[in-house]
Amino acid sequence: MTETTGQQMSEIDQQLAMDLGYSGTQTAKVVGISYRQLDYWARTDLIRPSLSDASGSGSRRRYSYGDLLELKAIKKLLDAGIKLEQVRKVFEYLRKHVTTDIAAAHIVIDGGSVNVYDGEQLIDVLQNGQGVLNVLSLGGVQDELKHDLAPIAAAMLDKLPRTSHG
Amino acid sequence: MTETTGQQMSEIDQQLAMDLGYSGTQTAKVVGISYRQLDYWARTDLIRPSLSDASGSGSRRRYSYGDLLELKAIKKLLDAGIKLEQVRKVFEYLRKHVTTDIAAAHIVIDGGSVNVYDGEQLIDVLQNGQGVLNVLSLGGVQDELKHDLAPIAAAMLDKLPRTSHG
DNA sequence: TCACGGTCTCACATTGCTGTAACTACTTCG
DNA sequence: CGAAGTAGTTACAGCAATGTGAGACCGTGA
Numbered sequence: 001m002t003e004t005t006g007q008q009m010s011e012i013d014q015q016l017a018m019d020l021g022y023s024g025t026q027t028a029k030v031v032g033i034s035y036r037q038l039d040y041w042a043r044t045d046l047i048r049p050s051l052s053d054a055s056g057s058g059s060r061r062r063y064s065y066g067d068l069l070e071l072k073a074i075k076k077l078l079d080a081g082i083k084l085e086q087v088r089k090v091f092e093y094l095r096k097h098v099t100t101d102i103a104a105a106h107i108v109i110d111g112g113s114v115n116v117y118d119g120e121q122l123i124d125v126l127q128n129g130q131g132v133l134n135v136l137s138l139g140g141v142q143d144e145l146k147h148d149l150a151p152i153a154a155a156m157l158d159k160l161p162r163t164s165h166g
Numbered sequence: 167m168t169e170t171t172g173q174q175m176s177e178i179d180q181q182l183a184m185d186l187g188y189s190g191t192q193t194a195k196v197v198g199i200s201y202r203q204l205d206y207w208a209r210t211d212l213i214r215p216s217l218s219d220a221s222g223s224g225s226r227r228r229y230s231y232g233d234l235l236e237l238k239a240i241k242k243l244l245d246a247g248i249k250l251e252q253v254r255k256v257f258e259y260l261r262k263h264v265t266t267d268i269a270a271a272h273i274v275i276d277g278g279s280v281n282v283y284d285g286e287q288l289i290d291v292l293q294n295g296q297g298v299l300n301v302l303s304l305g306g307v308q309d310e311l312k313h314d315l316a317p318i319a320a321a322m323l324d325k326l327p328r329t330s331h332g
Numbered sequence: 333t334c335a336c337g338g339t340c341t342c343a344c345a346t347t348g349c350t351g352t353a354a355c356t357a358c359t360t361c362g
Numbered sequence: 363c364g365a366a367g368t369a370g371t372t373a374c375a376g377c378a379a380t381g382t383g384a385g386a387c388c389g390t391g392a
Contacts, residue, residue, distance in 0.1 A: 023370070024371080025369075034349085035370090037348085037349070037350085039372090040349060040350090043372090044348085054371060054372085056356075056357095056371080056372085057356050057357085057370085057371050057373090058355070058356025058357040058370070058371065058372090059357075059370080059371065060357080060369085061371080081248050081251065081252025081253075081255075081275065082247050082248055082252075083247045083249050084347080084348065084349095085347085086246075086247025086248075189338075190338070190339080191337080191338075200381090200382080201338090202381070202382055202383075203380090203382090205339075205340085206380070210379095210380090220338090220339060222339080223339050223387050223388050223389090224338070224339065224387070224388025224390090225338080225339070225388080225389080226338060226339080227338085227339080250380070
């Protein structure tokens with residue numbers, strides 16, 4: 001469609017495009033979300049365009065390259081089945097604890113906390129299954145269950161006809 | 167923590183409690199969710215009590231030990247910020263591809279597919295950070311972004327005053 | 333029969349969108 | 363400059379999913 005014939009992008013052209021930033025419509029297309037969704041995210045403070053924010057009807061939003069990266073990451077998380085609420089928390093955190101070497105890093109969300117790793121173990125895992133992983137240890141769950149269950153089961157037995165455990 | 171003085175649960179007592187099953191209220195308390203939530207999940211088919219389902223007002227639900235395990239796992243996933251919609255898919259899948267050795271296994275959700283592992287690599291990761299992990303490779307995201315961006319940026323440059331790239 | 337524990341129904345709230353129409357700004361043509 | 367066209371933003375309404383709370387309803391045991 002867009003590729004006519006000799007339409008290669010030079011490094012300089014890319015830089016130019018990046019400096020100009022991207023409109024809302026363009027951004028939505030690149031990221032693969034609806035414009036309404038992008039608008040909603042901006043209005044609800046999930047992510048605002050860092051080059052120029054909207055200021056009244058008729059104004060224009062301008063998204064930076066970095067914004068697009070974040071948006072892509074957000075979409076990845078959503079597609080993996082993570083709640084928007086959680087995504088909000090994650091990016092709130094990440095904006096404070098700046099990430100310099102994004103390409104090499106991996107975001108690791110462990111319950112409440114957020115971390116950025118490029119260590120050995122996690123990279124091994126990522127090389128196997130690329131993208132987002134959700135891992136749950138059922139062993140730990142089972143242990144917790146037993147622990148939580150004990151008092152309930154005990155109370156239950158107290159009400160049974162013959163108490164053979166006193 | 168749990169061993170008070172004389173109130174120990176014997177293996178047999180536990181077995182007895184498990185056979186009787188657990189009421190809705192008990193189940194909700196053990197799992198750590200509201201009764202309304204448990205009811206909602208039953209009515210919307212996320213998880214129904216396997217010992218006896220509700221059959222008209224006044225009837226009683228009875229949850230098995232296995233149900234509680236599932237409910238615990240569900241809550242873990244929700245607390246980790248995973249969408250209920252995704253959780254539904256995961257457990258739909260898991261019920262078909264039965265899990266025999268639950269204690270040793272780990273659920274791994276990778277975008278669309280669900281797997282149960284007890285391999286070396288994943289266990290290593292789990293020992294570090296117990297519970298649920300969400301891992302995202304930003305390197306891959308950046309690559310995808312560049313790829314998706316090229317045609318858009320090219321179209322943009324076509325509209326600029328001087329075309330030095332033809 | 334009455335109280336109690338449990339379930340069911342209904343109404344309502346919140347979140348996360350989506351669609352549409354109105355409005356504003358920028359661009360272009362005369 | 364001024365009018366028209368286009369792109370982008372805003373306001374408003376509506377929808378589905380996920381709950382929550384109140385209260386009606388039912389069955390069982392005392």
